[in-house]
Amino acid sequence: MAKADLMDYDKALELFEPVLGFEVHVELNTKTKMFCGCANEFGSGANTNTCPTCLGLPGGLPQVNRQAIESSIRLGLALGCEIAETSRFARKNYFYPDTAKNFQTSQYDEPIAFNGQLTIELESGRQVTVDIERAHMEDDAGKLTHMGGAAGRIQGADYSLVDYNRGGVPLVEIVTQMIEGAEADAPEIGKTYVAAIREIVKALGVSNARMEEGNVRCDANVSLRPRGSNILGTRTETKNVNSLRSVERAVRYEIQRQAALLTAGGTITQETRHWHEDTGVTSAGRPKSDADDYRYFPEPDLVPVAPSRAWVEELRATLPEPPAARRKRLQADWGFVNLEFQDVVNSDLLDVMEATIAAGAPAQAARKWWTGEVARLANAAGISADTLVTPAQVAALIELITDGTLTDRLARQVLEGVIAGEGTPSEVVASRGLAVVSDDGALIAAIDDALASQPDVLAKIRDGKVQAAGAVIGAVMKAMRGQADAARVRELVLERAGTAEPGSAD
Ligand SMILES: [Zn+2]
Numbered sequence: 001m002a003k004a005d006l007m008d009y010d011k012a013l014e015l016f017e018p019v020l021g022f023e024v025h026v027e028l029n030t031k032t033k034m035f036c037g038c039a040n041e042f043g044s045g046a047n048t049n050t051c052p053t054c055l056g057l058p059g060g061l062p063q064v065n066r067q068a069i070e071s072s073i074r075l076g077l078a079l080g081c082e083i084a085e086t087s088r089f090a091r092k093n094y095f096y097p098d099t100a101k102n103f104q105t106s107q108y109d110e111p112i113a114f115n116g117q118l119t120i121e122l123e124s125g126r127q128v129t130v131d132i133e134r135a136h137m138e139d140d141a142g143k144l145t146h147m148g149g150a151a152g153r154i155q156g157a158d159y160s161l162v163d164y165n166r167g168g169v170p171l172v173e174i175v176t177q178m179i180e181g182a183e184a185d186a187p188e189i190g191k192t193y194v195a196a197i198r199e200i201v202k203a204l205g206v207s208n209a210r211m212e213e214g215n216v217r218c219d220a221n222v223s224l225r226p227r228g229s230n231i232l233g234t235r236t237e238t239k240n241v242n243s244l245r246s247v248e249r250a251v252r253y254e255i256q257r258q259a260a261l262l263t264a265g266g267t268i269t270q271e272t273r274h275w276h277e278d279t280g281v282t283s284a285g286r287p288k289s290d291a292d293d294y295r296y297f298p299e300p301d302l303v304p305v306a307p308s309r310a311w312v313e314e315l316r317a318t319l320p321e322p323p324a325a326r327r328k329r330l331q332a333d334w335g336f337v338n339l340e341f342q343d344v345v346n347s348d349l350l351d352v353m354e355a356t357i358a359a360g361a362p363a364q365a366a367r368k369w370w371t372g373e374v375a376r377l378a379n380a381a382g383i384s385a386d387t388l389v390t391p392a393q394v395a396a397l398i399e400l401i402t403d404g405t406l407t408d409r410l411a412r413q414v415l416e417g418v419i420a421g422e423g424t425p426s427e428v429v430a431s432r433g434l435a436v437v438s439d440d441g442a443l444i445a446a447i448d449d450a451l452a453s454q455p456d457v458l459a460k461i462r463d464g465k466v467q468a469a470g471a472v473i474g475a476v477m478k479a480m481r482g483q484a485d486a487a488r489v490r491e492l493v494l495e496r497a498g499t500a501e502p503g504s505a506d
Contacts, residue, residue, distance in 0.1 A: 001257045003281065009252060010184075012224075012259030018186040019232060020179040020251065021221035022130075024197050026172045027140065028071045029208050029215075034139040034170035035062030035105060035302075042213055046163040054139075054168030056101030062301050064089075068137065068170040069112070069305055071206035074315050075172055076113025076135045078200050078322070086306040087112040089137070089299040097162055098142040106173075108296040111136035112305060118200075120192045121324065122185055130193055131177035142167035151278070172206075178232075186222075186255060191248040194218045198244075199323040211242050218247050219272075222254040224262060233258070234268040238282050241275045250275045253282055330354065334363035343371050347385065355391035361398040369394050373412055377419060393418050396425045409482055410434050437484045440492065443476065447489070447496050450475040461497040469493050 007015075033040050036053035053060035073083055090108035116132030143166050148158030174197060182189050198216050202209040209215050223235035236258070238250045258268055272285035321329075330350065331341045334357070344353055349370050356366040370385060374394065378385040397415060400406045406414060406429065417428035429435050437443060450472045451458045460468035472493050477484055 001260065001281070005260055006253070006256035007259040007263060009256055012255050013184050014227070015263065016224035016226055016233075016255075016259050017180070018182055018251075018255050019223045019225055019235070020176075020182055020186055020190065021235070022174075022176045022179075022190065022193060023219040023221070023237075024174045024194060025140075025217045025219075026075065026174065026197070026201050026207050026209075027215045028068050028170040028172065028206055030065055030067045030071065030170055032065060033168040034065050034068055034137070035168060036060075038168065040169050041165070042208075044165055046161070047165060049165040050167070054100075055164060056099075062105065062299075064302060064305065065170060069307065070315060071170075071204070072112050072135065072137050072172050073307060073312060074204050074319065075174075075201060075206055076116065077312070077316050078204055078319055079113070079116035079118055079132050079135060079174065081113035081116035081132060081135055083307060083312045084110060084112055084114065085309075086110065086304045087136075088304045089302045090296045091299050092138075092294045092296055094294060096141070097160070098144050098164075098167070100142070100164060100167060104138060104141065105299055105302075106138035106296075107136035110304075112307075118193070118196060119324075120189070120196045122188050122192055124185075126185065128179075128182070128185070128189055128192075130179060130189075133175045133177045135172050135174045138171050138173060140166050140169040140171050187248040187252040190218075190220055190251040191244045194247050195244050196324070203320045203323050203326075211244070214240075214242060217242050220247060220251055220254070222251055222258065223268070224255065224258045226262075233262070234270050236268065236271055236273050236282075237288055238273045238275050239285060243277075246275055246277055249280055250282060253280065257282070326350075334367075336363065336367070340367060343367070347371055347375060349375075349385060352386045352391045352394075356395045356398075359392050359395035361395040362402075365398045365401070366394065369398060369415075373415060377415070388419055389415070393425060400425055400429065404438065404485065405429060405435050407436055407482070407485065410436065434483065437480050438488075440488075443480070443484060443489060443492055444496065446476045446479045447472065447493050450479070451493075451496060458497055461494070466494065469497070 030040050032038060033054055036051050038049045038051050038054055041049060051060070053062055076083055087107060088110040089105050091103040092106045093103045095102055111134040113135040114133065116135065117129055118132060119127055119129045121127050142162055142164040145161045145163070146152055146154045146157035147161060149156035154160065179189065194216070198209050198211065201207040201216065207215050218241045220238045220241055221235045222238070223233040225231065225233050236254060238254060241247050241250050261268060269284070270288045272288055273282040274285050275282050327345065344350060344367060353366055353370060356370065357363055374385045374389060378388045381388065397411055400414070401408065401411050413432065413434055414425050414428045417432055418425055422428045422431060454472060457468050457471050469490065473486060473489050476489050476493070477486060
């Protein structure tokens with residue numbers, strides 16, 4: 001549907017109540033795959049991380065990855081789920097070229113974790129509790145790359161390449177219950193929920209949680225119920241939305257599209273849909289089958305997973321502080337207003353900020369450097385700020401400013417030296433000779449030179465026109481190549497011009 005044909009968002013909300021549901025796939029960062037010993041690695045040469053088991057060759061036998069079970073249980077616990085006494089893998093049968101086995105090994109009626117809850121907070125302060133139906137384990141499919149067509153899509157492609165490196169990588173799929181009462185917040189709820197999941201798996205350390213690499217992917221279910229009706233509408237499932245902003249946009253788009261279609265007398269097809277990042281629309285995928293069509297049956301080559309209660313409790317004790325609680329605590333500790341704190345959160349700098357402050361830096365100074373100069377240089381280099389410098393280096397830099405060794409301007413040069421690998425901030429200060437000139441003798445010599453060459457300025461200062469001193473201060477700073485404290489230079493200029501206020505000179 002062209003954007004012009006969509007129904008106005010507010011109008012759509014007047015006529016319909018959106019009902020949501022999300023399926024989030026989290027790729028676990030185990031060393032090896034879910035059922036074989038192949039490396040679980042992003043970016044290896046195509047089809048190098050494969051073996052008979054993950055390629056579905058005759059004779060290949062799966063074995064469960066213990067680390068993947070452990071990560072799944074910890075994730076389930078962090079989502080407030082119950083952990084099953086016994087849980088089983090099942091074959092989900094379907095043919096697609098990215099799945100060499102002809103089935104996905106998943107869980108069906110006996111998931112490892114179920115009945116959870118996650119409370120999220122929207123920007124307005126509204127709290128929404130999302131009920132989690134289940135979190136189950138499964139393996140990922142390979143990756144198809146369509147060649148020769150436009151925008152890498154299968155339509156119009158000449159041929160497709162398949163890479164099975166991702167085939168068999170462990171996933172946890174987190175499925176919500178139906179979310180009602182979202183109202184106009186529906187798109188924000190989608191974005192915030194996925195952000196919260198991402199934050200949790202990152203805090204647990206069970207996933208690299210990089211959405212751009214597909215570590216966290218979201219399928220968004222949207223349906224509309226006419227106001228005053230208690231009959232649910234037909235839902236669509238927009239697949240593999242892989243950025244937070246896209247989740248928000250895709251939900252909003254589906255609400256506007258379905259409202260326009262329903263109001264015009266059309267019907268919604270139960271189907272999967274594709275999200276197009278570039279144009280901001282969804283398009284029809286395949287009709288969505290009911291579960292029956294997959295002919296699920298218990299995986300005969302794997303025994304049930306029956307985690308002992310003692311092990312579950314052991315794992316519960318390893319859970320980190322919930323990210324939402326941690327954010328509240330840090331904001332209070334640092335004394336940041338919402339805007340300042342959001343800036344840090346949005347830039348994904350909580351961890352490095354915490355470490356920098358633990359290394360002795362004042363919170364505001366740490367924020368200023370991480371979200372300012374470091375972020376700027378990281379953007380320019382196209383990498384994340386925390387890979388550019390360490391919290392200890394930033395803390396050391398701030399210390400040099402606080403003790404008067406560096407001005408902000410000099411500190412920026414030192415930072416460049418640190419990033420260039422020239423050593424610690426102190427080492428760069430020494431090797432580049434960047435410290436502030438704090439020797440009054442050198443400053444006075446430069447001031448006397450400047451005053452002598454600008455007798456008219458000297459006369460003005462002596463006449464009480466103190467603002468004329470600016471020209472001399474500028475000349476001295478230039479002579480010192482910026483390595484002087486301007487406030488101290490000003491003091492000395494007035495003193496040398498003989499107009500220092502009583503008591504301010506020693
Ligand atoms: Zn393998």
